[in-house]
Amino acid sequence: MDTPELTARPTPIPGMVLYELPVHGDARGWFKENWHRGKMVALGLPDFGPVQNNISFNAKRGTTRGIHAEPWDKFISLASGRIFGAWVDLRDGPTFGTLFCAEMTAKDAIFVPRGVGNAFQTLDDNTAYTYLVNDHWSAEAQADYTFLNLADEDIAVPWPIPLDQAIVSDQDRTHPRLGDVVPMRARxxxxxxxxxxxxxxxxxxxxxxxxxxxxxxxxxxxxxxxxxxxxxxxxxxxxxxxxxxxxxxxxxxxxxxxxxxxxxxxxxxxxxxxxxxxxxxxxxxxxxxxxxxxxxxxxxxxxxxxxxxxxxxxxxxxxxxxxxxxxxxxxxxxxxxxxxxxxxxxxxxxxxxxxxxxxxxxxxxxxxxxxxxxxxxxxxxxxxxxxxxxxxxxxxxxxxxxxxxxxxxxxxxxxxxxxxxxxxxxxxxxxxxxxxxxxxxxxxxxxxxxxxxxxxxxxxxxxxxxxxxxxxxxxxxxxxxxxx
Structure with missing residues (x-):
């Protein structure tokens, strides 16, 4: 049986790349190389130097988080379940407001550059969403976030589960519309x-x-x-x-x-x-x-x-x-x-x-x-x-x-x-x-x-x-x- 290969697919958002990971399965379950610096750099991933690994466990289908643009790069993948991901470029520049959406399972990963707003909605119960970042989280760093409302009418993210039926935090419901967003400036x-x-x-x-x-x-x-x-x-x-x-x-x-x-x-x-x-x-x-x-x-x-x-x-x-x-x-x-x-x-x-x-x-x-x-x-x-x-x-x-x-x-x-x-x-x-x-x-x-x-x-x-x-x-x- 041929071993599947790691592949990369560009997106409309500059610097953001979607990867398909080889997943090897049998009756016991599956195995994948979730992060392989050498192979991914060879495919064009920036050598972004991750320093922290985080996991967001979501017990219920319909849990929706975002849209958060953070002051670091992220490499996102799943350990279990499925998500509908939505990413909006919130960086200062000509692609500000560009939207990209994709459904992800354990075989998918995506590199999200600093300043690109990130959101996801779980499509299965017990979804484990994991990500590497190249700076340590701190309360001071959170002050540099840029936010966009999940329900923004201009971006119009096509959520599979309507937001009025989804599980959304009160804080995420109050983020500004696109017209009021201050773009994240380049470093x-x-x-x-x-x-x-x-x-x-x-x-x-x-x-x-x-x-x-x-x-x-x-x-x-x-x-x-x-x-x-x-x-x-x-x-x-x-x-x-x-x-x-x-x-x-x-x-x-x-x-x-x-x-x-x-x-x-x-x-x-x-x-x-x-x-x-x-x-x-x-x-x-x-x-x-x-x-x-x-x-x-x-x-x-x-x-x-x-x-x-x-x-x-x-x-x-x-x-x-x-x-x-x-x-x-x-x-x-x-x-x-x-x-x-x-x-x-x-x-x-x-x-x-x-x-x-x-x-x-x-x-x-x-x-x-x-x-x-x-x-x-x-x-x-x-x-x-x-x-x-x-x-x-x-x-x-x-x-x-x-x-x-x-x-x-x-x-x-x-x-x-x-x-x-x-x-x-x-x-x-x-x-x-x-x-x-x-x-x-x-x-x-x-x-x-x-x-x-x-x-x-x-x-x-x-x-x-x-x-x-x-x-x-x-x-x-x-x-x-x-x-x-």
Whole structure:
């Protein structure tokens, strides 16, 4: 006898899927695999991470419950009896008010996304209705429910047993009609490290998007356990971690080493734990410094080989973030954004008529913060496969000296004033080692439909914008001429 197979059938409500489960029976009764993560994920079920299993036993035919939209995902099935199920999309969006109905027995299961109103009516006595959810029930969570009246005239659920003959609680009879229902809003996005170079770019990228919250260190210290305990993580679907310790040379000191590991590794481990516990998508920003630079072009699958403390702490953070089932690790190189950076240093030197000596044996591409931010948003909105992605600007690789010459040229100074020096000759006591090559392979991000702008174009735009901002006090800050 052939073994029946698990099958899935989509519904008119986005994200909601009806499953037919193989049930194996004989004279003793029956057996089924009620929940099989591997098989169901392979059929497209989100890996939603259930944490609680509930059973609603209904003694009488005609018991009717709902319509409740809850702030978590549910996987519903039956242990005994039959139900008529009714689901109404109560999420804010174009499918608000969409109805789907189905009769279910022990061979059926359905995945109900957060915000879809759920109701059922028992068609047999002694019906056991079971469901998995991916958050723990609490009185506080119940305050986030959205309700719809079982008898709403616009939705007009075709109940097999008329509601005036059904067993319905007084509370369920008093829920609002559709016209008075406040749709359940989508869970939000939280940007941490929102005051840094990338955080500032993310603020600009998401300007006007009221579903995104921004937290700088004063609002949320990623190294403070109390901040994690105080946060209501149920509000969020995605966390973008733009916070990092980036003082590469200072990381080689005793104090800097502790700070680098506390922020780049320890805090990311805390974020990863939260993301797993609350089924969040974690976006974590990585660095070319996780490599030693002996490979000419770095792909996403290359094993880390960091040279210094900064790179080591970033590699440890990457390993923690990769544990999260829904994660994007976004690896960049030579980041340029608002605030102090190599490009602004060279622009200031060009304005002063200086002749800087700049290393010419380290190769890479600039990564403008605005393009990293756009790449992050693209990965999230396009539902790209989870994993690691290189995101820098495009174009031919160049050395730091090449960048300096181009900055001088764009600033109207003589590029010939930029002289070259080797990394070995430039090195000073306490300076962190740098990768020889920071060139990142961009094939994978291109294959998702995102094409980073050429670095040369972004550099010209950046310098033009800096020159147009006379109040920018960072514009004349002079730093080392050896890159990050």
């Amino acid at each position: 939000r996005t939280l940007v941490l490290g929102a005051d840094g170079q990338l955080g500032t770019a993310l603020r600009a990228e998401y300007d006007g998007d009221e579903t995104v919250d921004f937290a700088g260190r004063a609002t949320f210290d990623i190294t403070d356990d109390a901040a994690y305990r105080a946060m209501d993580w149920r509000k969020y679907a995605t966390v973008i971690n733009a916070a990092a310790y980036t003082a590469v040379d200072a990381a080689e000191t005793q104090q800097g080493r502790a700070a680098a590991w506390r922020i780049n590794a320890g805090a990311v481990t805390r974020l990863a734990r939260v993301a797993v516990e609350h089924s969040l998508t974690l976006v974590h920003v990585s660095s070319d410094y996780v490599f030693d630079g002996t490979v000419d072009v770095h792909g996403e699958d290359e094993q880390p080989s960091p040279l210094g403390v900064y790179g080591q702490s970033k590699a440890a953070g990457d390993a923690a973030a990769a544990v999260v089932p829904r994660h994007y690790i976004v690896r960049s190189s030579w980041v340029v954004g608002e605030g102090r950076n190599f490009v602004r240093t060279m622009a200031a030197l060009a304005a002063q008529g200086a002749s800087p000596a700049v290393v010419d044996d380290q190769w890479g591409r600039l990564s403008f913060a605005k393009d990293i931010a756009a790449g992050i948003r693209h990965l999230l909105t396009s539902s790209a496969p989870f994993g690691t992605y290189n995101v820098s600007n495009s174009g031919e690789p160049y050395s730091w000296a090449d960048v300096a010459r181009e900055v001088f040229r764009l600033c109207g100074a003589d590029p010939g004033k930029v002289t070259t020096i080797s990394t070995a000759d430039y090195a000073k006591p306490g300076m962190a080692p740098r990768p020889r090559s920071s060139v990142l392979d961009l094939t994978k991000i291109h294959n998702t439909g995102f094409a980073p702008a050429p670095a040369t174009r972004r550099l010209a735009e950046y310098l033009e914008g800096a020159a147009a901002d006379p109040d920018d006090g960072n514009r004349l800050t002079v730093r080392s001429a050896g890159g990050k």
